[in-house]
Amino acid sequence: MEVVKDRVAIVSGACDAVGAAISTRLAQKGATVIVSDSDPAKVDALLEEIQAADGKALGMTVDAADPAQVKAFVAKTIADLGKVDILVNNVDTQNGTPIQEVSDALWQAGLGANLNAVFYFCRELVPHMRANQYGRIITIGNLEYMGLPGKSNYAAVKSAIFGLTRALALESARDDVTVNCVAKGDIASADMSPEAIEKQAKGIPVKRLGTPEDVARTVGFFASDTSKYITGQTFFVCGGKSAYFSMSI
Amino acid sequence: MGIKNRVALITGSASGIGKQTARRMAENGAKVVINDIVPEKVEETVAEFAAAGLTVMGQVADIANKASVDAMVQAVVDNFGSLDILVNNAGMERAGALRKLSEADWDITVNINLKGAFLCSQAAHNHMVPNTHGRIINIASRAWLGGPGQAPYSSAKAGVVGLTRVLALELGTKGVTANCIAPGLIYTPMWDELPEKNQKFLLSKQPTGRLGETDDIAHTIMFLADDESGFINGQVIYVCGGRSLFSG
Numbered sequence: 001m002e003v004v005k006d007r008v009a010i011v012s013g014a015c016d017a018v019g020a021a022i023s024t025r026l027a028q029k030g031a032t033v034i035v036s037d038s039d040p041a042k043v044d045a046l047l048e049e050i051q052a053a054d055g056k057a058l059g060m061t062v063d064a065a066d067p068a069q070v071k072a073f074v075a076k077t078i079a080d081l082g083k084v085d086i087l088v089n090n091v092d093t094q095n096g097t098p099i100q101e102v103s104d105a106l107w108q109a110g111l112g113a114n115l116n117a118v119f120y121f122c123r124e125l126v127p128h129m130r131a132n133q134y135g136r137i138i139t140i141g142n143l144e145y146m147g148l149p150g151k152s153n154y155a156a157v158k159s160a161i162f163g164l165t166r167a168l169a170l171e172s173a174r175d176d177v178t179v180n181c182v183a184k185g186d187i188a189s190a191d192m193s194p195e196a197i198e199k200q201a202k203g204i205p206v207k208r209l210g211t212p213e214d215v216a217r218t219v220g221f222f223a224s225d226t227s228k229y230i231t232g233q234t235f236f237v238c239g240g241k242s243a244y245f246s247m248s249i
Numbered sequence: 250m251g252i253k254n255r256v257a258l259i260t261g262s263a264s265g266i267g268k269q270t271a272r273r274m275a276e277n278g279a280k281v282v283i284n285d286i287v288p289e290k291v292e293e294t295v296a297e298f299a300a301a302g303l304t305v306m307g308q309v310a311d312i313a314n315k316a317s318v319d320a321m322v323q324a325v326v327d328n329f330g331s332l333d334i335l336v337n338n339a340g341m342e343r344a345g346a347l348r349k350l351s352e353a354d355w356d357i358t359v360n361i362n363l364k365g366a367f368l369c370s371q372a373a374h375n376h377m378v379p380n381t382h383g384r385i386i387n388i389a390s391r392a393w394l395g396g397p398g399q400a401p402y403s404s405a406k407a408g409v410v411g412l413t414r415v416l417a418l419e420l421g422t423k424g425v426t427a428n429c430i431a432p433g434l435i436y437t438p439m440w441d442e443l444p445e446k447n448q449k450f451l452l453s454k455q456p457t458g459r460l461g462e463t464d465d466i467a468h469t470i471m472f473l474a475d476d477e478s479g480f481i482n483g484q485v486i487y488v489c490g491g492r493s494l495f496s497g
């Protein structure tokens with residue numbers, strides 16, 4: 001079971017189903033969680049939920065694709081709480097699109113949300129964590145980074161997480177700062193029909209879709225004090241579907 | 250929830266990583282089977298854990314021998330009623346340059362590290378599949394990526410990674426997951442026997458600049474063994490302080 005008690009955790013893009021599950025889980029295990037997202041109403045709703053369950057949480061509206069906002073947010077958090085121990089980069093907009101339909105604007109939006117946001121948060125927090133001699137950074141990736149037809153724009157930005165994770169892990173290894181990626185597979189969402197779920201489950205070795213909680217407890221594992229010797233890794237939560245892909249390296 | 254009341258067989262658990270994992274799992278409520286090929290070590294470990302109030306039983310068996318493995322697994326099920334978690338941990342290494350390695354070096358390394366994991370998984374899955382629940386956790390090594398002087402060991406551990414993926418695909422549909430841990434340098438008493446020159450060299454290649462601890466592996470095993478880890482299947486997790494990012 002993860003050890004995150006009294007740690008300060010920032011979760012970016014905290015208000016989708018996976019982000020909410022991660023924030024709730026970390027708070028349940030005793031971390032102080034700062035949930036950040038671009039939609040103030042959703043931030044408030046999630047905060048209320050966590051606080052109602054006696055979790056410690058604060059909220060902040062941040063456009064993660066804007067470096068000035070990220071910088072100000074991180075600076076304020078450190079000023080108010082003294083430190084940040086855990087960063088979960090969960091900003092994730094699914095926009096896999098056949099290449100002929102990827103407009104410049106769509107490409108830039110994917111870069112901004114899925115990659116730039118991760119970079120901006122890491123740029124602010126890696127030096128802070130290294131100076132503190134403690135940190136756990138977890139970026140949420142996606143199995144689709146391995147490359148699926150019609151999703152080249154999404155695969156491209158999610159692939160970048162792979163290299164970013166490895167480079168930052170090596171940069172920070174001596175300072176008890178670990179950097180890992182949790183790549184999710186097919187996660188059931190509330191708007192899916194039972195037929196759609198059943199159909200998708202057939203393509204997964206364990207014959208079921210994942211839940212946001214499956215991702216959240218894995219993030220908890222990597223965020224734990226006890227996972228200090230795990231860094232630079234990309235780890236799939238996918239029911240074994242990754243075994244159908246080959247890295248060919 | 251967790252691993253409470255689950256029956257866990259950990260091979261090679263009278264020493265090192267296996268022993269610490271057995272302790273942690275038993276402390277967390279699992280019923281643990283201590284296996285080793287050395288009878289006195291099994292006896293000692295069982296006595297030590299029983300004295301601490303932990304639920305354990307001992308099984309002396311050679312995991313590279315099918316009859317011995319089958320008898321062990323049957324004894325576990327007879328005693329505890331089921332077998333829920335198998336940790337294929339027993340292992341050893343014969344290292345040396347290609348020209349120095351004997352056929353016997355190859356055979357013993359492959360038999361214990363790879364054939365042993367196969368035989369134990371085969372025997373265990375017979376009891377897991379009918380329960381539609383099981384967790385198989387194979388201990389490979391970061392060294393499967395290949396290093397000079399490690400022909401038998403790297404090959405055997407690479408085999409363990411392949412075996413994990415096969416088990417995940419074959420058994421995943423039946424509620425049994427299979428995953429693999431690839432440890433890097435982990436401190437065990439053997440470390441102290443290395444010449445200082447070798448210790449320095451090995452540490453110089455560690456991104457973290459230090460060794461891991463047996464608890465680092467034990468915690469990872471418990472995460473994968475957990476009832477709630479059912480959506481994690483077919484994975485290799487490196488617990489190596491980032492050392493897997495380069496090989497050799």
Ligand SMILES: NC(=O)c1ccc[n+]([C@@H]2O[C@H](COP(=O)([O-])OP(=O)(O)OC[C@H]3O[C@@H](n4cnc5c(N)ncnc54)[C@H](O)[C@@H]3O)[C@@H](O)[C@H]2O)c1
Nearest residue numbers: 261264265266285286311312338339340390432433434435
């Ligand atoms: N310690 C490390 O740094 C490290 C690194 C990478 C991988 N590993 C792997 O982790 C596992 C445990 O390593 P450890 O360092 O704790 O080793 P260890 O030598 O302390 O323990 C292994 C145990 O397995 C037992 N064993 C050997 N052959 C057996 C057989 N045929 N049947 C039953 N038991 C047998 C041994 O008697 C011993 O007690 C091994 O698979 C090893 O390859 C260890």
